[in-house]
Amino acid sequence: MTFMLLYDTRSKTVQEAPIRLPSEGEIAWISLVSAPTDEIERVLTDTFHCHPLIVEDCVKLNQRPKLDRYDKHMLLTFFQASKDLSTVEIEHVIGPNYVITVAHQEVESLSQAAADFRNAAPRFMEFSGAILYRLLDRCVDDYADLTDKVENLIDGHERALFRNPNVRIAGDVFRLKRRLHTIRRILADEKAALAQLTHQQFPYSRQEADVYFVDLYDHLSRVLDSIDSFRESLTGLLELQLNMKSDRMNEIMKTLTIVSSIFLPLTFVVGLYGMNFRVMPELNWKYGYGMVWIVMLVISGGLWWYYKRKKWL
Numbered sequence: 001m002t003f004m005l006l007y008d009t010r011s012k013t014v015q016e017a018p019i020r021l022p023s024e025g026e027i028a029w030i031s032l033v034s035a036p037t038d039e040i041e042r043v044l045t046d047t048f049h050c051h052p053l054i055v056e057d058c059v060k061l062n063q064r065p066k067l068d069r070y071d072k073h074m075l076l077t078f079f080q081a082s083k084d085l086s087t088v089e090i091e092h093v094i095g096p097n098y099v100i101t102v103a104h105q106e107v108e109s110l111s112q113a114a115a116d117f118r119n120a121a122p123r124f125m126e127f128s129g130a131i132l133y134r135l136l137d138r139c140v141d142d143y144a145d146l147t148d149k150v151e152n153l154i155d156g157h158e159r160a161l162f163r164n165p166n167v168r169i170a171g172d173v174f175r176l177k178r179r180l181h182t183i184r185r186i187l188a189d190e191k192a193a194l195a196q197l198t199h200q201q202f203p204y205s206r207q208e209a210d211v212y213f214v215d216l217y218d219h220l221s222r223v224l225d226s227i228d229s230f231r232e233s234l235t236g237l238l239e240l241q242l243n244m245k246s247d248r249m250n251e252i253m254k255t256l257t258i259v260s261s262i263f264l265p266l267t268f269v270v271g272l273y274g275m276n277f278r279v280m281p282e283l284n285w286k287y288g289y290g291m292v293w294i295v296m297l298v299i300s301g302g303l304w305w306y307y308k309r310k311k312w313l
Contacts, residue, residue: 001031001033001034001106001110001111001114002019002031002032002033002034002035002039003016003019003030003031004016004017004018004019004020004028004029004030004031005017005028005029005031005114005117005118005125006022006026006027006028007026007027007028007117007122007125007126008025008026009025009026009027009126010025012122014117014118014125019043019047020047021047021048021098022097022098026097027097027098027125027126027127027128027131028097028098028099029098029099029101029114029117029125029131030043030098030099030100030101031101031110031114032058032100032101032102032103033101033102033103033105033106033107033110034103034104034105034106035102037059040055040058040059040102041055041059043100044058044093044100048073048093048095048098048100049072050070050072050073050093051070051071051072051073053068053070054068054070054073054075054093057075057077057091058075058091058093058102061089061091061102061103061104062089063077063089063091064077064185064186064189065077065078065079065186065189065190065192065193066189066193067193067196067197072095072096073093073094073095074093074094074202074204075091075092075093075094076091076092076094076132076193077089077090077091077092077193078090078092078135078136078139078190078193079139079186079190080103080107080108080109080110080139080142081139081142081143081146081183081186082108082142082146083145083146083149085146085149085150085176085179085180085183087182087183087186088103088104088105088107089103089104090102090103090107090110090135090139091103092132092135094128094132094204095128095204096128096203096204097127097128098128099128099131099132099135101135108142109135109138109139109141109142110135110138112138113134113135113138116134116138117131117134127204127205127206127209128204128205129197129202129204129205129206129209130209132197132204132205133209133212133213133216136194136216137212137216140216140219140220140223143187143219143220143223144219144223146183146223147223147226147227147230150176150180150226150227150230151226151230153176154176154230154233154234154237157169157172157173157237158237161237161240161241161244165241165244165245165248166245169237169241170238170241173234173237173238176234177231177234177235180227180230180231180234181231183227184224184227184228184231187220187223187224187227188224190220191217191220191221191224194213194216194217194220195217197213198210198213254312258307258312261303262300262303262304265296265299265303266296266299266300269292269295269296269299270296273292
């Protein structure tokens with residue numbers, strides 16, 4: 001998806017044009033998504049005369065979120081996060097009257113922004129800062145879908161755990177925590193970069209646009225808070241599973257102990273009358289066998305009543 005949308009501030013119209021340097025009275029968004037390396041280098045170097053470090057970052061795409069300032073341009077590294085918790089690095093090169101976006105694969109937020117520029121250009125393409133805001137706003141909106149996805153995953157794990165404390169969720173939880181850790185680090189760096197996008201430090205914006213970047217900053221802050229709470233919930237989920245397994249084991253041991261304690265005196269009685277002494281008066285008693293059964297039943301019933309009264313059963 002390599003093209004340029006050109007907005008004419010005089011006629012208030014937008015049209016797709018060959019990639020070139022915008023003239024006075026024109027504002028442009030250049031999309032270099034899935035573009036070949038040689039085309040990226042040609043556009044950035046020959047057409048827009050970008051600094052070699054900008055060209056290198058846009059070609060390699062292995063940066064953390066940041067905002068770099070150069071003599072004639074600014075470079076903002078931002079990330080798109082999808083519902084499957086994968087991330088795509090996006091480079092934005094900002095000039096006086098244009099924004100160049102570079103990504104190695106198709107990104108949904110960029111397609112949505114392109115549709116916005118075509119349908120409502122006067123609102124979103126009046127100056128470079130407005131274009132950049134719309135591009136970032138689409139990315140940040142997708143972060144809300146990500147938090148909903150993670151919340152549903154955690155809710156599913158909780159339900160599965162309460163149905164069966166022995167369910168195998170540890171692997172999924174650890175993988176989810178690792179992805180959230182990566183995303184949180186990205187969002188924290190993006191938050192720091194957004195904090196610098198004010199009209200005093202961002203020469204291609206306007207004072208009235210500051211409130212929009214502050215809004216993006218607030219949205220990122222809320223997403224970061226949600227991710228922190230998710231990480232705590234995942235840790236608590238593993239602890240809850242361990243506690244539920246421990247409680248289950250305690251219940252089993254308690255049941256076995258009660259059963260053993262009931263049979264212990266019965267074993268004593270049976271062992272007593274199993275001794276091989278010649279003189280044992282009860283051995284010749286006509287009702288001895290029945291009496292032993294009565295004694296054992298009384299002992300068992302008494303112990304059961306006592307445990308029930310103590311609420312051990």
